[in-house]
Amino acid sequence: MDTKIIQPQDIEVAVALIQAGELVAFPTETVYGLGADATNEAAVKKVYQAKGRPSDNPLIVHVAQLKTVFEYVDNFPENAQEIVRKFWPGPLTIILPVKKDRLSPFVTGGLSTAAFRMPNNEITLRFINKVGVPLVGPSANTSGRPSPTTAQHVFHDLKGKIAGIIDGGAAEVGIESTVLDFTEKTPIILRPGAITHAQIEAVIGKVQVDKHLVEASETPKAPGMKYKHYAPDVEVQMIDATKQNWQAAIEWAHGKKLAVGVLASKTIVTKYQSEVVAVYTLTEHNQIEEAMHTLFSGLRKLDEHQPALDILFVETFAEQGLAIAYMNRLKKAAGQKFFCAQ
Ligand code: AMP
Numbered sequence: 001m002d003t004k005i006i007q008p009q010d011i012e013v014a015v016a017l018i019q020a021g022e023l024v025a026f027p028t029e030t031v032y033g034l035g036a037d038a039t040n041e042a043a044v045k046k047v048y049q050a051k052g053r054p055s056d057n058p059l060i061v062h063v064a065q066l067k068t069v070f071e072y073v074d075n076f077p078e079n080a081q082e083i084v085r086k087f088w089p090g091p092l093t094i095i096l097p098v099k100k101d102r103l104s105p106f107v108t109g110g111l112s113t114a115a116f117r118m119p120n121n122e123i124t125l126r127f128i129n130k131v132g133v134p135l136v137g138p139s140a141n142t143s144g145r146p147s148p149t150t151a152q153h154v155f156h157d158l159k160g161k162i163a164g165i166i167d168g169g170a171a172e173v174g175i176e177s178t179v180l181d182f183t184e185k186t187p188i189i190l191r192p193g194a195i196t197h198a199q200i201e202a203v204i205g206k207v208q209v210d211k212h213l214v215e216a217s218e219t220p221k222a223p224g225m226k227y228k229h230y231a232p233d234v235e236v237q238m239i240d241a242t243k244q245n246w247q248a249a250i251e252w253a254h255g256k257k258l259a260v261g262v263l264a265s266k267t268i269v270t271k272y273q274s275e276v277v278a279v280y281t282l283t284e285h286n287q288i289e290e291a292m293h294t295l296f297s298g299l300r301k302l303d304e305h306q307p308a309l310d311i312l313f314v315e316t317f318a319e320q321g322l323a324i325a326y327m328n329r330l331k332k333a334a335g336q337k338f339f340c341a342q
């Protein structure tokens, strides 16, 4: 299959493809989504095939209007309505109980609940409105790989497997939405994202954080969380800057004759670039927003380095506020491995 790169002014081409049951990736403020008509089961099945995604991992239903959510849900609690009025369109996904048999089990992973989001991207809102039905939109990458933040990342992973990609430039936020579950008495954050715990509590009061985000051994509530995620091929190890062990890590790798890559803030990159094979700057001025924006593209860039790297050291940030989401993705990309000085 020929994968078309579609410019925003040619959106009608993308609309026709979706209406014909094909897959089209679309830009959002978080990462690129792999779009299919959420009401067309055959189209939704293709999403799992193209991504190589396990079929018990449910999909997020992307809407362009709040009223669409009401068509599918059984109950839209007041606090859930309040939070979406505040943060939609934006990087927040809500989970609600759905009406029976309205959504395919391939959308819900066979659960009685579904995830909904309204992305903050003008092109994609127009796209969904023109299609006239909600779209499923998991990240448009091969399952397990770093999420795509540009149309080129999508093309790299899915060329030949999907009909089109709408090129809307680089995703601003760079990591996936915060997932907030409203099916229990107290809402629970299942996945941290750019909308923080504190921002949510400021609007609707107390919310919990899924236990497995705190304790690695807990079985996760969100099915998708148990799979290998966000990982490049190269081995990733995290470097805790507060322990000042960059030097030790690089010396250890040199002792083992490993080809080293560094993904870190400008000061670290400047200090070590002459000692390693490849570097990529996460942030110029040590800003977490910028590090979040760059994390996945940096992982991809260094993973493609020729000759291949043996190890990639990535900078950690203290786990508070936005850095909770950054560290959640980085820990998975690194398989939880921190460099430990011997
Ligand atoms: P992705 O499609 O890669 O952005 O991932 C979607 C995330 O939302 C995954 O972690 C899913 O497991 C989670 N998710 C989607 N629907 C549900 C649901 N009904 N209940 C719990 N988690 C969900």
Ligand code: MG
Pocket: 138, 139, 147
């Ligand atoms: Mg994903």
